[in-house]
Amino acid sequence: MALKTFRGGAHPPERKDRSSGLAMERLRDVKLVVVPVNQHFGAPLQPLVKVGDSVKRGQKIADADGRMTVPVHAPIAGVVKKIEPRTQSNNLDGPCIIIEALPPPAEGQPAPSAEDLTEFMPPLDAFACTKEEALARVRAAGIVGMGGAGFPAHVKLAPSKPIAVVIANGAECEPFLTIDERTMIEQADDVVEGVAITMKIVNAPEGVIAVEENKAHAVPLLEKAIAASPRTRAGMKIRVQMLKTKYPQGGEKMLITAITGKEVPSGGLPMDVGCVVQNIGTLCAMVDAFKEGKPLIERGLTISGGACTKPANVVAPIGTPVADILAAGLAQVDEEKLGMVIYGGPMMGVAVPNYQIPVQKNTSGVLLMDIVESKHYEEETCIRCGRCMRACSCRLSPALLAVAIEAEDYKEAEKIGLLDCIECGTCSFVCPSHRHLVQRFRVGKQVLRAMKQKEAQNAR
């Protein structure tokens, strides 16, 4: 199979071998969950429960009106203990609903039945219902993009332009992370079914499962699942496309370019080039939402890193403090060696002060980095070597962009393409002087947006 890819990019050390061979393990008997109220990209939610309320597993506990909102559900059955601000995986404090599991029944008492403790929606046939019903189900199930951004899935699945291809994002280009890889291996049928459901909702004629070369062993399993799927037998066109291993191929824009050769226009969306891109975990969550009526209350994640003496791919309820996954023995950490905790991958993940922070809908992994991996470099002067210029997959001339931002020349920065930066961090990774390039761009984007907003207000 000819390998496709995009222009630019880099090859950070993969380190996936630590966990790629480990089957997903389910964390059971969770005693306590800390569920952030806002886990999506969009308007904030309101809690629907009070302290002291009993909640069932799958019961909606936070919601709000508005298009860019996605409800949150109780991941376990129990009692709401507190509603208070806690540190979230973006290292900011936000309102969290803390639910404690019911204590085990007293001696002689019958254990409550699973039916009493769960509240799922009725199953829905995605291929028989209307598009509106399907979109309503996706929203009601609390599904967001699980790859990191947390974009509301029901918004993504209601494009205003015709869609030619649905892309399943199995690139998983971040080092260390292997959860998408494991999902494609262990739940290949669900991945294919998820692609089919997405194709049905957006009315796309083609589905492509994009897999990077370093996960080539998943391809035969996916192809088998495609051949066996009732959807492809009914005529739906789904195929696997292998890609050259390169960061940031899992970025929506880069993936679309790799697969279709088209570029998402500046300021535009994937639908502008007829594409919808879905994360592997999101596809499986959608299958659960239709088949079982189960909302997004648990997810798979990779726990790895140099200080992680026992790496793992774990399925845990949303809101589980990662410390509890370690306490349950599914993964182990060497406290002596630990230097840094990252939620997400090493290229775009967020460094946090501890691993008490809960698993969220968009937590694809937790990395416990050792002291060597946590090495921090002093920023040196730019030698103008041009490595960032060649690596930037958006072709933004990072070296020149950084100069413009340092000079506070935001007009020039905008012209070079500051707002087109996808913040993948490739420029900072390849810089031999360890310049804080993407870090400057992140701040610069906020400043520029604020400036534009002010200008717009003044113009009124």
Added chain:
Amino acid sequence: MPAKPMLLSSSPHSFTPVSTPKIMLAVIIALIPASAYGVYLYGFHALALILVTMASAAAAEFVFRKLIKASTTVGDFSSLVSGLLLALILPPSTPLWMGALGAIFAIVVAKEFFGGLGANPFNPALIGRAFLLMSFPAAVTTWTLPQGLVVGPDAITSLSLSSGAVDAVAAVTPLGIVKSGKTLADVGTYLGAHTDAELFKQLFLGYHSGSLGESSVLLITLGGIFLLAVGVIQWAIPVSVLASTFIFSWLLGMNPLFSILSGGIAFGAFFMATDYATRPLTPKGQIIFGIGIGLITAIIRKFGGFPEGVTYAILIMNIATPFLNKMRVKKYGFVPPVKPVKPSKEASR
């Protein structure tokens, strides 16, 4: 819970193993064949000149930055590269003190005055050479015969060289011979090559008078290929410099092959024009930069007062770098702005 505080920093949390000192070391390694050949051709004085310029460059940077109370940067090895490059483009007989002076001028005036590494608009080694060329024109244009090369008496008479040129110290470079109005055949006679093919082979291998490290096109190209292979330089500049020198020399009626095999053009293409701080960053800019260098070199060689023009060609194109940096590639997903149909929107406001 971790017992000690964790490192917090903005992503990415992974870093390339490439660093500035490693890049500079790669350049020094790439220059070893050409330098060693220079030492073989011209003996101990050549080695001393290399060591003196490198040491003076490093010392100048160290002392200057101490004086202005800036951080010490000698550890990035960039001053060593500048010193080595300067030695390799000077005549092998250059007095040691002169080499040291050139290196100090290159580092202090051409580099540190502008803010040090990465901030200098002109190539420091070339500025060092240009400075010496203007200050001591005689010394920096006095050439030495490589060891073992005997120039026949008939060549001396046919070239009507002064007797001073025969005393085994002074010699002429191939470009110098052509500049004085002679032909390629005369160059061949001077170097003991009987045919054009033999002459080109001798020029390619580097057995002729010239600057310390720039005579062997073969060894320079090997160093250049090494730098290309390890990703320190890209092909755009060397290829455009050599191609445009070839083409413009041809258009100006010079032998194009002779033009790229003689003088400092190969050395300039691989090691001088590719200098990070002074070449454009954008791919389009780099190609125009290279074409400009070839064009100016050909013009200087044809019409200028000096037989060689690479130094000034690169320095002149260095001036254009900030402008060439405006020639950015089209960014990802670029949509050309739609020109407003109405002549002015101001009126409607």
